[in-house]
Amino acid sequence: MHVAANNHVARPTRHPYHQPxxxxxxxxxxxxxxxxxxxxxxxxxxxxxxxxxxxxxxxxMHVEGLG
Known part of the structure; x- marks a missing residue:
């Protein structure tokens, strides 16, 4: 039996954040x-x-509101 490697990388959820x-x-x-x-x-x-x-x-960098 051959099992193919799973190259799927779970990425963290992205959240909109529109700030300077x-x-x-x-x-x-x-x-x-x-x-x-x-x-x-x-x-x-x-x-x-x-x-x-x-x-x-x-x-x-500095992002307003993130500290």
């Missing part, structure tokens, strides 16, 4: 807005910030 955010990545500051949050992260729209951040990269 600002932070720093490397030596560049950015302003954007949080689109949604989960137990493992946040999706942030950077708009015209001119900053590109790879998925899974840690950044220092």
């Amino acid at each position: 955010a600002h932070g720093r990545y490397g030596n560049r500051a950015f302003h954007g807005s949080v689109e949604n949050v989960s137990a493992t992260g946040a999706a942030i729209a950077l708009g015209e910030a001119g900053v590109t951040v790879d998925n899974g990269t840690f950044v220092d």
